[in-house]
Amino acid sequence: MELRKRSLTRQIDIDNSKYKSKKQKKNFSKIKSQIEDLSGEIWFELFAYFDGQSLINSFSKLNTSIESLLNDYRLPIHLNILCSNILIPYPLNSNQIISLKIDYSHINNNQIIDISSFVRLRSLSFISINDQQLERISKYSLNNLCQISIESTCAKFIIKIISIYFPNINRMILNSMQKEFLFKTFLHHQIKISQIEKLTLNGRIKLAKLARFWSFVPNLRTFSIINGGVHQCDYWMDEYIISHQKFPSNLSFIHINICDEDMSFSNLERLISKNVRYLIISGSMADDDLDDYLSSTNWIRLMSHCSNKLYRIKLDISSYFDPSDASGLQKTLSKFRKNPFFRNTIIQSKNFLITIKGYIQPT
Incomplete structure (x- = not known):
């Protein structure tokens, strides 16, 4: 049998390739990376x-x-101003x-702080601003502005802010x-x-004022009233307004916080738009109304009034129970826990304060 010799040239090529590979690895190990080598996109994420x-x-x-990255036009800046002198720190620009x-x-x-030079401004937040200052600021042409937050007593003039100052x-x-x-x-000509x-x-x-409010916000999609909430002290006086309220057609998310112990379940139902898809109910109610809020029949009726797009109702409600009726409290808790309709909720009692947390869904 004839034996073929391995090509010497090929062996040399293989050896050279291995040598070059080892040399490259050795060279790579000597390279020191620096923080400046990070891409601009990574820096922007960090900033x-x-x-x-x-x-x-x-x-x-x-x-x-x-x-140079700090001065880049693409870098969005969030600026806090705590005094009357607006000073944009170098190298940032307006x-x-x-x-x-x-x-x-x-x-x-x-x-009055002049913010007219901030042409890219998208979000404004004010703390302790007065009505005169707010009115002056509303006259600036900030075409990109899409969000405003106001933490001040002048925020109580809701129609003026929404329909006149910032429509x-x-x-x-x-x-x-x-x-x-x-x-x-x-x-009428002032309101937009x-x-x-x-x-x-x-x-x-107030319940009646909320019923009047819907006509001023026809494009509203998401509404929340929190840390205070809705109360109905003039309910009977404004029964006509409440009965004829017209919700925004696209209102699909509502968070209602109840702050009045006289808020019955039937009146709560009147706060809910038929087009709502996600509903959050929080707050506290009187012990006289507790049974209505624990009734699956009432919740099923509320859901039946909504469109079939209703996905979920989240509950975070509480009420005090009569301390003299300990046995009644246990019966109430037991009945609620055995109701399969409330299988995704938790009811607890501490010092006769009942809390209900969880969610319910249409079947």
Whole structure:
């Protein structure tokens, strides 16, 4: 049998290839990566965790590469202002500011802060602002502005803010600082159709005023009334208004916080739009109304009034039970827990305070 010799040239090529591979690995091990080698996109992701001033304090003057990124138009900046002197820290510029928070607590009542240069501004947040300052700010042309948050007693003038000052805003949070939300009458030509789609009210509002409110927000999709909620002290006086209320056609999410122990279940039903898809009920009710809130029949009736798009009702409600009726309390708890309709909820009692948390769904 003839034996073939292995090609010497091929063996040399293989040996050279192995040598080059080892040399490359050795060279790679000597390469030192630096933080500046990170891509701009990664830096922008990191910068997103800082507000404007913190960003400058942490990264400014480290080197020219990072400083050029801080000045990049693509970098969105969130700026907090705590005094009347607006000073944009170098190397940031006004075109980068997309979110602005102004605390007027230490600013003169007559001081108006000019924000007209922030042409890319999308979100505004005010703390302790007065009505005069708010009116002046509303006159600035901020075409990209889509969200406003107001934490001030002047936030109670809800119609003025939504329909006169900022009718083109899509999302709004109003915290009235524990003041009652008011519905002041304005001339018809002053009121514009509000474009708001998402609204959160932090405070108290009367049942009848809420019924009147819907006509001012025809485009509303999401509504929440929290940390205060709805009460019905003038319910009988305004029965006609409540009976003829017209909900926004696209209102699909509602969070109602009950703050009145006289809020019966039947009146709660009148707060719910037929088009709602997701409903949250929180707050407390009187012990006289507790049985109605624990009745699966009532909840089934409420759901039947809604469209078949209703997905879920989340519950976080409470009520005190008569301390002299301990046996009645145990019967109530046992009956609720055995009801399969409430299988996704938990009912608890501590010192005769009953709490119900969980959710119910249409079958």
